Amino acid sequence: MKIYWFEAQAPRRVVALAKHLGITAEFVQLDLMAGDLKTATYAGLNPNMKAPTLVDGELVLWESSAIMAYLCTQAGSDMWPAHAPAEQVEVLRWLSWNDSHWQDAVGPFYFEHIIKPKFGFGAPDRAALAEKVEGVVRLARVLDEHLQGRDFVACGRLTIADFQLASMATDWRETEMPLASFANVVRWLDGLNRVPAWAEPWPTAQTTRFAA
Structure with a gap:
């Protein structure tokens, strides 16, 4: 593989x-x-x-x-519940929500503050991001309410939906995403950073294979 x-x-x-x-x-x-x-x-x-x-x-x-x-x-x-149709649908709902809504909202912040500096595309355009704040806040409110009393997005456990939604929002502080007032979202993101593979995901030059 x-x-x-x-x-x-x-x-x-x-x-x-x-x-x-x-x-x-x-x-x-x-x-x-x-x-x-x-x-x-x-x-x-x-x-x-x-x-x-x-x-x-x-x-x-x-x-x-x-x-x-x-x-x-x-x-x-069971991070992808292949044999549990009801759980599959729940995970799919959040994968779809990410791809149709959340990703588009938080993506510009990720691009301006992470991608542009990393690949030499220039400095972050904070003025362009100002008009994106309202969209992030609206969707963060949806996610925050859903996460009330929950540690994970779907199925009561870690699933691929968590990794999908968190990927661009994990660095929310560095990217200046307006998430500080959404305590459940912040708790969820900080909790994922206690998963070792999520906190340190990248293969290294010395290690090109992950083995069980």
Whole structure:
């Protein structure tokens, strides 16, 4: 199994999950600035020319939620409830909410404060972010109310929905997301940072494989 990645929010979900589950794989780091995503070879695997991508024998998967579900199935983990339809629907609801709403709201903060400095795209444009605050606040209120009395987003335990929603919001303090007044969201995000694989997800130059 190979997992192609670089340091960004979608690959983080996958490599953190692989580490958490003890998945054995070869982790292939892509160099965004060198154009690795746009090579003919990589585009043949992932026509979107994004990451992550998983290759396992003849199977090629892209989109982080699909890859995470596959990894859980391979590991027999209920972080994706493959044998519990009602729980599947619950996880899918929050994966969809992330992709349709939450990601679009918090993504600009992540881009301006994490991606731009990391890849030399310039300084954060705080003026452009000012108009995005209202959208984050509106959705954070939904998530905060849902997390009242809950430690996890779905199924009463850690699932791939937590990794999906948290990926761009984990660094909310550094990215100046307006989340400080949402105590349940902050509690949830801080709690995930106590999961070792989530707190330190990246493969290192010395360690390109995670083994169980």
